[in-house]
Amino acid sequence: MTPPGEDSNHVRRSLVDWVDEVADITRPDSVEWCDGSDEEFRRLVHEMVADGTLIELNQRSYPNCYLHRSDPNDVARSEESTFICTEKEDDVGSTNNWMGSGEARAKMRALLSGCMTGRKMYSIPYLLGPLDSPFSQVGVEVTDSPYVAASMKIMAKVGHVALEHLKGNGFVKGIHSVGALDPRNKFICHFPGEKLIISMNSNYGGNVLLSKKCHSLRLASVMARDEGWLAEHMLIIGIEDPNGAITYVTGAFPSASGKTNLTMLKPPEYMKEWNVWAVSDDIAWLHLDPQGTFRAINPESGFFAVAPNTSLKTNPRIMEMVKRNTIFTNVALSSDRTPWWEGMGEHPRKLWDWQGRVWIGGKSPGSAAHPNSRFTTPIRQYPFLSPEYDNPNGVPITAMIFGGRRSELVPLVYESFSWEHGILMGAMLRVETTAAASGEVGVLRNDPMAMKPFCGYNIADYFGHWLSFRSRSDRLPRIFQMNPFRLGRDGRFLWPGYSHNLVLLKWIVERCRGEAEAVETPVGYVPTADSLRIEGMGVPDATIKELLRVDEAAWIEELETTRLFFESLGERFPKALMQELDKETVRFESMR
Numbered sequence: 001m002t003p004p005g006e007d008s009n010h011v012r013r014s015l016v017d018w019v020d021e022v023a024d025i026t027r028p029d030s031v032e033w034c035d036g037s038d039e040e041f042r043r044l045v046h047e048m049v050a051d052g053t054l055i056e057l058n059q060r061s062y063p064n065c066y067l068h069r070s071d072p073n074d075v076a077r078s079e080e081s082t083f084i085c086t087e088k089e090d091d092v093g094s095t096n097n098w099m100g101s102g103e104a105r106a107k108m109r110a111l112l113s114g115c116m117t118g119r120k121m122y123s124i125p126y127l128l129g130p131l132d133s134p135f136s137q138v139g140v141e142v143t144d145s146p147y148v149a150a151s152m153k154i155m156a157k158v159g160h161v162a163l164e165h166l167k168g169n170g171f172v173k174g175i176h177s178v179g180a181l182d183p184r185n186k187f188i189c190h191f192p193g194e195k196l197i198i199s200m201n202s203n204y205g206g207n208v209l210l211s212k213k214c215h216s217l218r219l220a221s222v223m224a225r226d227e228g229w230l231a232e233h234m235l236i237i238g239i240e241d242p243n244g245a246i247t248y249v250t251g252a253f254p255s256a257s258g259k260t261n262l263t264m265l266k267p268p269e270y271m272k273e274w275n276v277w278a279v280s281d282d283i284a285w286l287h288l289d290p291q292g293t294f295r296a297i298n299p300e301s302g303f304f305a306v307a308p309n310t311s312l313k314t315n316p317r318i319m320e321m322v323k324r325n326t327i328f329t330n331v332a333l334s335s336d337r338t339p340w341w342e343g344m345g346e347h348p349r350k351l352w353d354w355q356g357r358v359w360i361g362g363k364s365p366g367s368a369a370h371p372n373s374r375f376t377t378p379i380r381q382y383p384f385l386s387p388e389y390d391n392p393n394g395v396p397i398t399a400m401i402f403g404g405r406r407s408e409l410v411p412l413v414y415e416s417f418s419w420e421h422g423i424l425m426g427a428m429l430r431v432e433t434t435a436a437a438s439g440e441v442g443v444l445r446n447d448p449m450a451m452k453p454f455c456g457y458n459i460a461d462y463f464g465h466w467l468s469f470r471s472r473s474d475r476l477p478r479i480f481q482m483n484p485f486r487l488g489r490d491g492r493f494l495w496p497g498y499s500h501n502l503v504l505l506k507w508i509v510e511r512c513r514g515e516a517e518a519v520e521t522p523v524g525y526v527p528t529a530d531s532l533r534i535e536g537m538g539v540p541d542a543t544i545k546e547l548l549r550v551d552e553a554a555w556i557e558e559l560e561t562t563r564l565f566f567e568s569l570g571e572r573f574p575k576a577l578m579q580e581l582d583k584e585t586v587r588f589e590s591m592r
């Protein structure tokens with residue numbers, strides 16, 4: 001695309017000026033403006049195949065699909081290198097890393113200086129959200145990574161369309177350089193005051209596809225606080241019942257905890273008259289409409305999701321979808337040049353692992369695919385994409401679900417007593433860490449609303465922001481929690497998960513309609529075993545009962561741990577939320 005050049009629109013002019021300024025600092029050999037066309041994508045991948053950045057997969061069985069292998073030290077989001085840069089530390093709170101904006105600016109300026117010399121700089125204007133939507137936003141990412149340029153075409157609406165949507169409220173600016181992939185100088189810095197992101201020394205999607213976590217969550221959450229809406233780490237789905245009625249719900253689950261699987265769930269045989277329509281698998285922007293209903297849009301245009309454990313058995317819809325126009329990252333490669341990962345099924349006789357080494361099951365160390373290996377696929381080619389995906393006003397949300405990996409304690413599914421109690425549920429989320437972020441896997445940590453790594457401001461204020469919606473609407477969604485990850489004594493999952501999670505969604509839909517039965521417990525309304533049972537489901541009653549059990553002693557301990565966490569969040573923590581915690585404690589005490 002030719003640079004927008006002389007333009008009477010002053011916002012477009014300022015975007016071009018800003019890109020020129022960045023080029024003056026980073027000094028690339030040339031600047032290429034991306035238009036997001038298929039032709040451009042073909043050229044980018046052709047160049048990357050030629051220089052070994054991408055491996056062409058079997059074009060008969062995987063047309064237009066490629067494999068990217070990242071640096072072995074750069075395979076997940078780096079939370080320790082992620083900073084929110086403001087003047088005052090208290091603005092970001094204790095769940096974020098803070099860097100003073102002055103110090104960060106100076107540090108980044110030094111790292112950026114001349115960092116693109118010898119390279120091309122891609123300038124990528126992008127639009128997040130539906131066309132002509134009052135909720136959509138424009139950003140521009142400049143990067144010296146062709147892998148990022150090609151992936152951005154999948155993840156966002158790139159090119160003229162973005163420039164055409166530029167409005168008076170400006171655009172988010174993102175600068176990314178692979179640098180020397182120096183882990184000591186890896187920084188993902190966010191400057192909410194300037195709507196600016198600077199990402200250095202990584203080439204891993206979550207750190208460098210700046211439209212995703214950096215713009216759509218960290219910066220957008222700050223805008224949402226200031227403007228009275230929500231930017232959340234949530235999937236959005238439409239659940240269609242056998243009569244064709246569709247209920248839209250959101251689900252906040254931490255990274256690599258099943259959001260993509262739930263979004264693309266194929267109903268099991270015993271529920272084949274139901275369906276699940278995808279709107280988003282990762283991010284929701286929610287605005288109250290004049291009637292007080294939250295309407296949600298997906299800012300993204302593609303999936304950047306975890307591959308391992310996806311199979312024809314667990315999720316045939318995903319397996320079919322990724323067979324075209326997909327960039328895989330860090331999966332294994334079989335000798336017929338098709339991708340492979342753990343949990344896909346029988347492994348072929350010979351494989352190359354995610355680092356390109358020969359891998360023989362049972363003999364070679366480690367896994368063949370990296371546990372955080374990914375596919376990047378355009379959302380449009382998903383056959384069950386909701387027709388409402390493009391609705392500029394978003395879809396009306398009836399329920400919100402919180403969830404995450406808890407091998408113990410948290411019941412399979414249950415409902416909160418109120419909006420405030422639902423916020424407590426979300427704020428209390430403690431989940432087992434996954435490979436999506438660098439660091440130890442399987443360690444319990446607080447991940448309120450699945451936003452611990454993504455809330456761009458003080459989490460205490462964030463809870464206050466959620467609470468503030470009570471006075472603005474009497475049509476707020478019902479709030480639920482679900483946990484398909486409970487383990488039995490033998491260490492195996494008690495609940496079959498995947499497609500069977502539709503049973504839980506059905507209960508949620510029916511609860512919202514006042515139909516499904518529940519018993520009141522101190523943690524919320526828990527289903528009766530009868531209300532979950534469906535002909536053909538095949539899960540024994542005793543197992544369902546165990547999955548729904550509320551373990552009093554363990555919960556009391558959980559509430560104490562939560563109190564310590566809340567207290568650690570300081571003065572700004574909302575009293576109303578502490579009162580919700582007190583009420584839950586009293587509910588347990590009164591059982592004794």
Ligand code: OXD
Nearest residue numbers: 077206255256282436
């Ligand atoms: C993601 C994540 O990639 O949450 O969606 O890490």
Ligand code: MN
Nearest residue numbers: 233254255282
């Ligand atoms: Mn995510």
